[in-house]
Amino acid sequence: MLLAASTPRTIGFVILAIVFIGGLVYLFFNIRAAKGEVGSELELAANRRDDVRDEDLEGRRLDFALGANLVMLTIIGVSLPIYWLGEPGRQEGRDVDTARIFTNRGEEIYLEGAQCVTCHGADGTGGSTSYALTSETGEFIAQVSWEAPALNTVLSRFSEDEVLHTLNYGRNKVMPAWGAPGGGPLTEQQLEEIMFYLRSIQITPDRIAEQVESGVLRAVRQHLSAAGDEATDEQAAQWVSEARGVADKARQLAKDADQSLALEQNSEDLRWAALDILVSGEGLDPDEWEQYKTYGALLFANPGTAGTYSCARCHTYGFSFGADEEMTPRVNGRDTPIPGFEDGLTQAGGFFGPSLLEGATLSEFESPRSHAEFVENGQTIGTTYGRGGSGGNGQMPGFGPRVETDTVGPGIPNDLETPYPALLTAEQIDAIVAYERNL
Numbered sequence: 001m002l003l004a005a006s007t008p009r010t011i012g013f014v015i016l017a018i019v020f021i022g023g024l025v026y027l028f029f030n031i032r033a034a035k036g037e038v039g040s041e042l043e044l045a046a047n048r049r050d051d052v053r054d055e056d057l058e059g060r061r062l063d064f065a066l067g068a069n070l071v072m073l074t075i076i077g078v079s080l081p082i083y084w085l086g087e088p089g090r091q092e093g094r095d096v097d098t099a100r101i102f103t104n105r106g107e108e109i110y111l112e113g114a115q116c117v118t119c120h121g122a123d124g125t126g127g128s129t130s131y132a133l134t135s136e137t138g139e140f141i142a143q144v145s146w147e148a149p150a151l152n153t154v155l156s157r158f159s160e161d162e163v164l165h166t167l168n169y170g171r172n173k174v175m176p177a178w179g180a181p182g183g184g185p186l187t188e189q190q191l192e193e194i195m196f197y198l199r200s201i202q203i204t205p206d207r208i209a210e211q212v213e214s215g216v217l218r219a220v221r222q223h224l225s226a227a228g229d230e231a232t233d234e235q236a237a238q239w240v241s242e243a244r245g246v247a248d249k250a251r252q253l254a255k256d257a258d259q260s261l262a263l264e265q266n267s268e269d270l271r272w273a274a275l276d277i278l279v280s281g282e283g284l285d286p287d288e289w290e291q292y293k294t295y296g297a298l299l300f301a302n303p304g305t306a307g308t309y310s311c312a313r314c315h316t317y318g319f320s321f322g323a324d325e326e327m328t329p330r331v332n333g334r335d336t337p338i339p340g341f342e343d344g345l346t347q348a349g350g351f352f353g354p355s356l357l358e359g360a361t362l363s364e365f366e367s368p369r370s371h372a373e374f375v376e377n378g379q380t381i382g383t384t385y386g387r388g389g390s391g392g393n394g395q396m397p398g399f400g401p402r403v404e405t406d407t408v409g410p411g412i413p414n415d416l417e418t419p420y421p422a423l424l425t426a427e428q429i430d431a432i433v434a435y436e437r438n439l
């Protein structure tokens with residue numbers, strides 16, 4: 001009975017009652033005991049009495065009390081430092097445990113709870129999903145397979161807050177909204193658990209470079225094959241190294257024009273001077289310059305790894321679901337193909353990210369350098385870019401290296417500031433910039 005009622009509240013009330021009644025009893029006896037003494041001088045006042053002698057006071061009782069105090073002090077004196085010594089380890093252990101538990105739960109949500117795995121692949125390697133493409137008025141256009149980007153590099157592209165935004169609200173109707181703000185089923189903590197899992201599956205720079213390279217080679221093979229015979233891997237690799245050679249020539253031209261650029265400490269300046277040349281084509285062989293820009297275009301539309309490393313998946317409508325010639329005119333919203341794009345997608349024509357056609361990037365970014373730096377860093381929530389761009393929700397990814405300084409989830413100290421590798425090299429970003437600035 002007592003157990004059944006023993007909520008902390010009940011216990012509190014009982015203690016309160018005991019204290020209260022006890023107080024009353026004490027008061028009662030105290031007052032009674034005091035009564036007889038009022039005005040009495042039957043006994044001498046304490047200060048007029050003979051004192052107890054020291055020899056009587058310093059007896060066994062005092063020794064015992066002092067001894068007990070010494071024991072208590074020793075216990076406290078020894079145990080406090082021991083506890084204090086173990087404290088950092090205990091906290092660390094708690095952080096490690098929390099991280100492990102969150103990561104495991106995140107994996108469970110990824111695999112079963114939300115089944116991210118069905119679209120984004122095992123370990124976030126990228127995949128696709130079937131999607132019913134409809135017109136604005138809801139008319140069925142086609143059943144397509146829409147590529148879902150790899151998530152094992154997502155923290156190189158976006159800050160955790162930016163990833164949370166996508167998880168909360170979904171993307172382009174095809175990626176569902178998962179968080180409560182977007183009407184999704186998962187709680188804030190579950191999204192944080194997913195983030196712990198995502199942290200655990202990010203891949204190394206070597207694997208990234210390999211994937212980018214193999215995607216580019218595939219694109220180059222297709223490009224070369226379109227012009228004639230089936231191209232081999234060796235031919236494609238040869239073509240890429242020729243294109244990269246054009247960048248070397250631009251650097252040489254820049255050095256010829258300004259000797260100081262040859263100095264080691266001016267290597268950044270050399271990059272920007274060479275990029276100016278690669279964008280304008282000045283002093284370069286026209287055919288070689290064309291090849292270089294085509295290399296940029298193929299990087300822009302890199303088909304490898306579910307389009308993860310491409311720009312086209314966000315800046316070209318239809319890229320992610322491989323719009324074919326038949327579909328393209330309707331996808332473009334007009335019956336007749338757009339001039340110049342009769343047999344393909346409106347490359348860089350805009351979709352989730354804006355159109356980059358007709359010199360859009362020239363009006364946004366004064367110099368090739370600020371353009372390239374934007375592609376490297378991406379959008380940042382709360383920061384403007386270029387002449388008139390806002391941080392928005394930070395959905396333009398950064399393709400250079402990134403450092404996470406503000407992780408989501410339980411406050412696990414992150415003094416190290418986690419670094420994530422670049423997705424594209426400076427050389428690759430420059431080629432894309434040269435392509436974009438000539439659109």
Ligand code: HEC
Nearest residue numbers: 114115116119129146147148149166171172174175178320
């Ligand atoms: C029905 C398929 C589907 C499911 C399930 C799904 N996604 Fe997606 N997701 C997509 C597609 C498709 C895109 C790309 C959308 C686009 O092309 O704009 C995407 C985009 C994303 C992005 C943006 C990545 C980038 O680089 O742009 C993130 C992050 C993401 N998904 C995480 C998740 C997580 C985490 C889950 C599970 C909770 C999940 N997704 C479940 C289909 C899905």
Ligand code: HEC
Nearest residue numbers: 310311314352353354360361364375389392395396397432
């Ligand atoms: C995940 C989607 C996504 C991918 C992938 C992506 N972008 Fe973007 N991009 C955006 C969004 C969103 C914006 C900005 C929209 C806004 O103004 O708020 C943007 C803006 C830009 C701008 C500025 C345009 C302007 O006029 O303001 C440039 C340039 C650009 N992207 C280049 C690239 C390049 C180059 C790549 C590939 C290396 C790329 N983007 C990949 C989504 C993407």
